[in-house]
Amino acid sequence: MKIVVTVKLVPDPNAEKKIDAQTKRLVRSGVETVLNPYDEYALEAALQLKERAGGDSRVTVFSMSPEPLRETLRKALAMGADDAVLLSDSGLEGSDVWATAYASAAALRKLEFDILVVGGLTDDSSTGAVPGALAEHLGLPCVTNARKIDLTDGGLQVERETDVGYQSVRAPLPALLTTALTFGEPRYASLKGIMGAKKKSIATTTLGELALEFPVGTAGSKTDLRSFAPPPPRGQGRTVEAADGAAGAQAIFEFLQEKKLV
């Protein structure tokens, strides 16, 4: 079985992020680039599927990222993926969701797979639209928010989370899956995995190899980013030491009255 898992490389979500007041850009220095945390759950699902399918099953990691970030993909290889493919081209700069999904789908089509696993959201922009767009481009059933995945004869049996509970869903292969965070914690890379990852292949694909019909990058994007800035600052908060329960409750109650919240 061939499984492809897409990952995005994002600024470390656990780092405090600041915007440079002059350039209005994210201060990247001191903020490490990491695998999007949601994608680690997708990778975990891909690795478990590979283990269950057995035989000569493989997991390929796919990422559309600038070339200098290629080594960040080693972490996915250290966790157990077999190889990686990077879609990297200066012509992709400025791509919005539509252009990103369009270019990625063209590169993914060349990889041939039975299952494509995609992270549910991205930590930096939280669009959540890429999995659906990829499924549509690739003509795949799109089973999102999976918390339990079983391989059946020629297909998948999935338990997926909904806003109110869960659904049991059956879908044929090939298919696209996204994972819910309740799927299970991503594994840690073992020392052996880390050593082994150094020898694994990270291939690069460029736009020239995809022969796209429509433009991508800024020119092919259907949205126009007009401005971005930090939100207005929150005023200095106050602190009250409560002598007892009643005093603490009174302080909060008066504050809520002042804010017209009660």
Added chain:
Amino acid sequence: MKNVLIFAEHRQGKTRKITFELASEARRIADALGGTASAVVLGGGAAQLAEELRAYPLDTVYVNEDPAVDGYLLDPVVDYVESAAKAAGPSLVLIPNTLSGRDVAGRLIVRLGAGIVADVVELSVEDGAVVCVSPKLGGVLVTHCALRPGEYGVATVRPSAFAAARGGGGAAVVELERLHKTYPAAIEDDVEEGATEMALEEAPAVVAGGRGLGGPEPFETLLKPLAAALGGAVGASRAAADAGWVPYNLQIGQTGKTVTPKLYIAVGISGAIQHKVGMRASGTIVAINKDAAAPIAEFSDLLVVGDAFRIVPELTKLIEKAKGNHS
């Protein structure tokens, strides 16, 4: 893009407040563009919800009660929303930023060749283009992004971002042509888990508990009554969810839900960055903590240093009493 179409998400005719928020905002934007505002409602119970939507200022409500909508994953929904969008002509499609809303939106941008802006909290029309405001990177940045005027555009909208206002009304209900298709991903079972309480993302007030509560009971005995008094919902930090005190669907933060209530009360939550990114955009933030130096002090409007186990029940009483005086 001259028109606005909303996707009315529902379960057997039962919908959430966001549907009416979208209907009201659709009218405002359609008027600014000089076009029409419509809604699309699909599956079992659609006719009932369509009738309810007629109390809102829409021109057309597109309906189809095809049972395939409830029998398969979103493929039929996407087919019908596409039909409605094509019937309406180049439109801004407003979709709730929910689990299924995001899936529909992703599929639709390919069908319609549309741009998308996600998690929109504000909309405006500038020189004929729809401009969407949305926070990124957990609220560190706020972006203004324009959709192309001549084409289709999609915006997934954050619940509670807009006010729902009845008015106008009398929309024409138009039946979309039945598709008679089968689809690959079949739903075999659709289960509601636990009580269907108010969705955390839509609650006007959230009372969230963390490690400081020490176990599952205080969520029931302390936080639930306070949340009920405020007409809100209970949430939790990752520490509380990881400890198994509450289900993961109550977790607020980077790996959980993002909430933006008018009032957020953090009880026994230290305020790690993981939690902060899920609630920092709340209107007013009140924290109750034993530790005056807890990181949450830096981003709360009021920090009360004291014993939550004594403060919360007293606060609940005060709020209930105030409510009693008003009614």
